[in-house]
Amino acid sequence: xxxxxxxxxxxxxxxxxxxxxxxxxxxxxxxxxxxxxxxxxxxxxxxxxxxxxxxxxxxxxxxxxxxxxxxxxxxxxxxxxxxxxxxxxxxxxxxxxxxxxxxxxxxxxxxxxxxxxxxxxxxxxxxxxxxxxxxxxxxxxxxxxxxxxxxxxxxxxxxxxxxxxxxxxxxxxxxxxxxxxxxxxxxxxxxxxxxxxxxxxxxxxxxxxxxxxxxxxxxxxxxxxxxxxxxxxxxxxxxxxxxxxxxxxxxxxxxxxxxxxxxxxxxxxxxxxxxxxxxxxxxxxxxxxxxxxxxxxxxxxxxxxxxxxxxxxxxxxxxxxxxxxxxxxxxxxxxxxxxxxxxxxxxxxxxxxxxxxxxxxxxxxxxxxxxxxxxxxxxxxxxxxxxxxxxxxxxxxxxxxxxxxxxxxxxxxxxxxxxxxxxxxxxxxxxxxxxxxxxxxxxxxxxxxxxxxxxxxxxxxxxxxxxxxxxxxxxxxxxxxxxxxxxxxxxxxxxxxxxxxxxxxxxxxxxxx
Numbered sequence: 001x002x003x004x005x006x007x008x009x010x011x012x013x014x015x016x017x018x019x020x021x022x023x024x025x026x027x028x029x030x031x032x033x034x035x036x037x038x039x040x041x042x043x044x045x046x047x048x049x050x051x052x053x054x055x056x057x058x059x060x061x062x063x064x065x066x067x068x069x070x071x072x073x074x075x076x077x078x079x080x081x082x083x084x085x086x087x088x089x090x091x092x093x094x095x096x097x098x099x100x101x102x103x104x105x106x107x108x109x110x111x112x113x114x115x116x117x118x119x120x121x122x123x124x125x126x127x128x129x130x131x132x133x134x135x136x137x138x139x140x141x142x143x144x145x146x147x148x149x150x151x152x153x154x155x156x157x158x159x160x161x162x163x164x165x166x167x168x169x170x171x172x173x174x175x176x177x178x179x180x181x182x183x184x185x186x187x188x189x190x191x192x193x194x195x196x197x198x199x200x201x202x203x204x205x206x207x208x209x210x211x212x213x214x215x216x217x218x219x220x221x222x223x224x225x226x227x228x229x230x231x232x233x234x235x236x237x238x239x240x241x242x243x244x245x246x247x248x249x250x251x252x253x254x255x256x257x258x259x260x261x262x263x264x265x266x267x268x269x270x271x272x273x274x275x276x277x278x279x280x281x282x283x284x285x286x287x288x289x290x291x292x293x294x295x296x297x298x299x300x301x302x303x304x305x306x307x308x309x310x311x312x313x314x315x316x317x318x319x320x321x322x323x324x325x326x327x328x329x330x331x332x333x334x335x336x337x338x339x340x341x342x343x344x345x346x347x348x349x350x351x352x353x354x355x356x357x358x359x360x361x362x363x364x365x366x367x368x369x370x371x372x373x374x375x376x377x378x379x380x381x382x383x384x385x386x387x388x389x390x391x392x393x394x395x396x397x398x399x400x401x402x403x404x405x406x407x408x409x410x411x412x413x414x415x416x417x418x419x420x421x422x423x424x425x426x427x428x429x430x431x432x433x434x435x436x437x438x439x440x441x442x443x444x445x446x447x448x449x450x451x452x453x454x455x456x457x458x459x460x461x462x463x464x465x466x467x468x469x470x471x472x473x474x475x476x477x478x479x480x481x482x483x484x485x486x487x488x489x490x491x492x493x494x495x496x497x498x499x500x501x502x503x504x505x506x507x508x509x510x511x512x513x
Contacts, residue, residue: 010035010049017067018060026216029067033074033458040461042078042086050075050089057096062110065100066215069113070208074458076120077204077465081197087120094124098131112214115141116207119148140223143167144203152196157184159195160469162203164223164320168312176308183469198467205465206324212459213329220329226322227314227335227362235390238281240264243397247377250352250412250439254285254405281390282383284400285407310360310388318420324463325423325451325478327502339366342417342447345497345508346370349443351414352377356403356436357421361389361396367417368396375414379403381425403432408439415445422450423478430487437491440511446493449506451478481505 013032020028036046050072057068072090079087097114104111115137118128132145143165160180161169184192210220244251244262251260251267258271267276267283275289322328342363346353353371355364358378368376373395380386386398401407403418403425416436422429436446454460464475484505488495493509500506 010045010052014049014052018056018064022063025063025067029071033071037071037074037078039457040074040078040465042075046075046078046086047089050086054089054093057093057100062108063215066109066113066211069097069110069117070211070215070458073113073117073120073204073208073211074461076117077201077208080120080201083123090117091121091124094118094121094127098127102131102134107219109211109214109218111135112207112211112220115145116204116211119145119204119207122149122151125149138222139167140165141207144206148200148203148207152193154189154192157192157196159184159192159199162199163466163468164206164316165203168316173308195469198469202466202468205462206320208465209324209327209459209462210329212462213327217329220323221331223319223323224331225315226318227360229311229314229360229362229388230391231308231311233308233310233384233387233391235280235282235387236394238390238394238397240278240281240283240397243281243395244278244283246374247352247397250377250408251283251399252407252409254401254407255288257409280387281394281396282386282398282400284383286381286400286402309382309384313385314360314362321423321451322420322504324466325476326500326504327454327459328504332501333504335362338363338419338449341449341499341506342366342419343370345445345447346415346417347445347508347510348375348415349441351412351441351444352408354379354406354408354413354416354439356406356416356418356432357381357424358389358398359385359421361386361392363417363419364389364396365393368393371415379406402428403435404428406432406435406439410438411441413439413444414441415447416440417447419447419449422448426477426479429479429484430490433487433491433493437488437493437511440493442511442513444511445496446509446511447507448509449500449504450484451503452481452484452505453478454503478503479505 013035017028017032036043036049053068057065076087076090097118101114121128128149132142147162147166213220241262241264248262253260253269253271253274255274256269256272258269260267260269265278267278276283276285277287322333326333348371353367353375355367355376355378358364358380361378364376364378373393376396378389378396378398379401381402383400386400390398399407440446454463466476488509493511495507495509497508
């Protein structure tokens with residue numbers, strides 16, 4: 001395509017955006033964006049569009065300035081980690097962006113859009129951070145901006161630990177830092193560089209998602225922890241026979257599905273030679289013992305190296321996931337809202353009430369208060385999280401297990417809750433839902449809270465740009481609503497309630513009588 005034909009193609013789109021009335025502005029912006037940017041990649045029209053629009057930044061109203069800042073950020077990020085012609089054309093007016101940012105307030109969409117755009121110019125780090133300091137950004141925003149503008153030190157790389165923001169991990173214990181350093185030492189220089197780029201893309205994407213919301217819905221609200229569990233969990237010993245007694249009718253061997261006999265420190269299978277260690281009120285069905293001996297000391301050793309995962313999940317990660325994945329920037333879905341939903345819709349029939357993927361026990365506590373601790377059993381893949389749960393609720397037993405193979409009998413559970421967790425194991429989701437359907441008693445309810453993919457290409461891009469060191473290496477992918485509906489139906493469950501705003505998927509389903 002020639003320069004002249006590029007100009008002929010892009011000029012009407014530019015003119016339409018610049019002159020669109022307020023009620024047509026979003027649509028005209030979308031048409032312009034789709035001409036220059038597709039799913040994170042530039043088209044041949046990107047450079048001429050930037051060349052035409054950068055000089056107009058000072059000539060348009062505040063909202064259009066915010067849209068342009070978002071557009072420029074998307075186009076510059078598309079060239080990352082290189083710095084191409086589009087990046088150079090946008091960066092040429094850095095002084096203009098800084099002046100606009102310095103005169104903005106956080107009540108204005110332009111403030112957030114410029115924060116996103118300016119996070120793309122590490123060569124101008126000192127100038128950008130100087131202005132950011134005068135604006136007194138909150139710790140989380142400043143922390144992301146600082147990382148976005150940082151340069152990789154190959155001799156002492158700091159990678160991972162950027163979600164929800166790097167400063168959240170300043171209080172890590174030295175033992176936790178050594179775990180990170182040990183992991184980094186296993187990586188090749190190329191893998192370190194790739195993870196660094198993934199981290200930068202993630203912190204920029206968070207700023208972009210926040211900007212997106214501000215432009216279209218208003219100022220994002222402050223983020224608050226959903227919970228404040230203990231920093232270091234110290235679960236107590238338990239009378240294993242007594243605490244698991246209400247659940248022995250439901251519990252089954254994870255290898256052969258035969259009944260389990262519980263004694264102190266061990267669960268023994270009646271159908272095979274498997275035995276499963278119990279320690280601190282946690283039954284580990286992932287570790288089978290073949291000689292019938294009490295191996296609780298081995299499990300206790302594993303628990304002594306758990307770190308403080310649940311604390312970081314509940315205080316930092318979980319609220320940020322709701323904001324990013326659910327577009328919950330207004331805090332409409334609060335812990336109070338969630339607790340109320342569970343209390344109102346949980347309708348257990350006879351049998352164990354299972355908290356599936358229970359994490360640190362925030363909602364296990366809600367369940368125990370609603371139906372009685374003696375009815376509740378928690379299951380999670382991570383002993384670290386269950387240690388926090390057991391510290392919080394020593395009257396609720398736990399199982400270290402996999403949601404894909406639930407260690408319960410058919411038609412044995414009175415109710416199941418899987419709350420804000422299914423997205424953590426998306427590949428297993430259809431199997432986990434099938435297992436819920438198998439294990440629920442007829443009439444029992446299943447309450448589920450997770451997230452669905454945005455149909456908006458911009459917001460979907462920001463969510464997808466989150467890549468984490470040991471998961472979601474191809475980007476954070478959530479669920480399609482139709483898939484979740486189909487998996488529930490295939491599991492024999494009937495949805496009887498739907499709720500939740502934005503991209504939240506909150507339902508109650510029931511197994512027919």
